[in-house]
Amino acid sequence: EAQVTQNPRYLITVTGKKLTVTCSQNMNHEYMSWYRQDPGLGLRQIYYSMNVEVTDKGDVPEGYKVSRKEKRNFPLILESPSPNQTSLYFCASSAKVEQPQHFGDGTRLSIL
């Protein structure tokens, strides 16, 4: 089954403790992207990747890192999480950048 898989689905952690949210897609898609969803703000793009080893900043990249060492994976790294990064995070992918995106089911992060 074609899908975008995020892990973990839920995480409660503390300020400053490094964490990684993984994202994997099995559709051989070139384009991948991370978003955060906050009440009243909709979705905002954090980082995106047009292909392997190519990443670019979105609207709200501060406090996040990404890597794209292989086509299927696009992990989101919070080196030193802070409470303002408490949010619902979505990973998405598409075959080509101009094609519609497939979204994962989301990861709810709570930073205390």
Add this chain to the structure above:
Amino acid sequence: GDSVTQMEGPVTLSEEAFLTINCTYTATGYPSLFWYVQYPGEGLQLLLKATKADDKGSNKGFEATYRKETTSFHLEKGSVQVSDSAVYFCARRLRGSTLGRLYFGRGTQLTVWP
């Protein structure tokens, strides 16, 4: 700057009512426009899209027409169902060097009562 503006929600309708959710954009150039839907507890799914002026996207009874003269992409459905209850997001993408950037509106919560 460039942005997508959606009508404020929530929107509450009775089954079989007519739905309009307004969306306008500000952008230089000619963006591609999308409507995504998010059902409770799920990720977003593409509902419909339009890539150039006067295009009409349609899916599952929903329609939206790309109006360049009014910079709008309003979502409509003639007769909503309870199963349409969800959050709807308008989004746009520019061409050129920012092709990878996708901008979303704030979302409109729709609740349909039987």
